[in-house]
Amino acid sequence: MLEIRDITIRFGGLTAVNQVNFQMQANEVVGLVGPNGAGKTTLFNAISGLVRPSSGQITFQGRDILKMPQYQRARLGIGRSFQIPQPMHELTVRENLIVAQRFGTGTVDPEKLEELLQLMSLDRKAHAAAAKDLALTELKALEVAKALATEPQMLLLDEVLAGLEVNGKALFMKLLKTIQQSRGIGILIIEHDIETIMRLCDRVCVLDFGQLIADGKPDTVFKLPEVIRSYTGEAHA
Template structure:
């Protein structure tokens, strides 16, 4: 949303994701080529502050490449990324983290040789003073149902506990935007329900925007505000989960159905 005063000049990033816009992130014409392969193609994607968006699509649709472009792990071949009023297209990953973008990978990347509390101190040392470590650690671990595992070596946690710990580590950075790649892969039905509740709480109560890559359509139906379908590196469909599930073309490309 542009400013109403025509005498005030603003940048596209401010117009699209600044204080006068409800969007926290907007990409324009985002493309990534690997040699002769186009992994993402002219992607215009936007997400509101506090929105929980699921990103679905068949294997090779460009979902992980898209997240890696947002985090700065990959440089785009073309296009722009606007975030919270700034053009972050050329920023390195660590600077994006400092601006409030955090990432939760598909395979938990906790430090298995450190305790649960020590894992949390790694991100916390970037945002809180040392004398607040214990109080903030306790607060996060209690929220993520890991307080009893304070001194447990992370490598001894269950897969579900490691997933919760890594989400807790991402939240310790006090992000405005969190990116999650298949956060419930390999989890039980009960663990999946717990993660769903956590993610909805993070969006609704903390106002964090979440982009979640997920294959489990039932999980998507449980958590998503809106769903974006990628196919062939481009946005194929976008809308509420009810519309996405009912779309015959989505069923064909994503669910493998002919009708």
């Protein structure tokens, strides 16, 4: 479904992502992990169209998407959330979903929006001011709901569980599994909590200083010496 080939992203003299290669199949749940500054969000930005790579190729559903604007990538089936929730100010929860759905599909389907509101337990907050009246868990739910409103085939979730307490995190993980299984959506998720990745993901890819240093099953990858060193900092002492 998604193929990244030799992607390099530079900002001036800084190489944020360095010749990264990996593939992701439909219905997979893949964790993208690594220390702060490893290049995870930058890679997300390249996939979703916020950043143009310096070199390399990204294909989705067999199509080269590097020159596609963001809305075309969304309509092709790429949805994403952001690490810091970004509700549209002055709009209600429902209106946020309307804008997202129109951006991703070109149309508005009220029935599907109602289903999303209920799925994400936001139906009672549909008329609330999204930027003012939602708790953190609800803002996270709205971020995922906006991504789902675009009717994606693949979700890019950037630390969607960050800041949630233990019970909230467990409920959110269960919800993500339900979404993935019921809708057949592939999920690529950035997450720092290794336990979460172990429980949620089929595969894990590890970035360190912009390079992909491991790709495989979570229980195998997190035992690799190079991965352990990347988290402790010993590899660059």
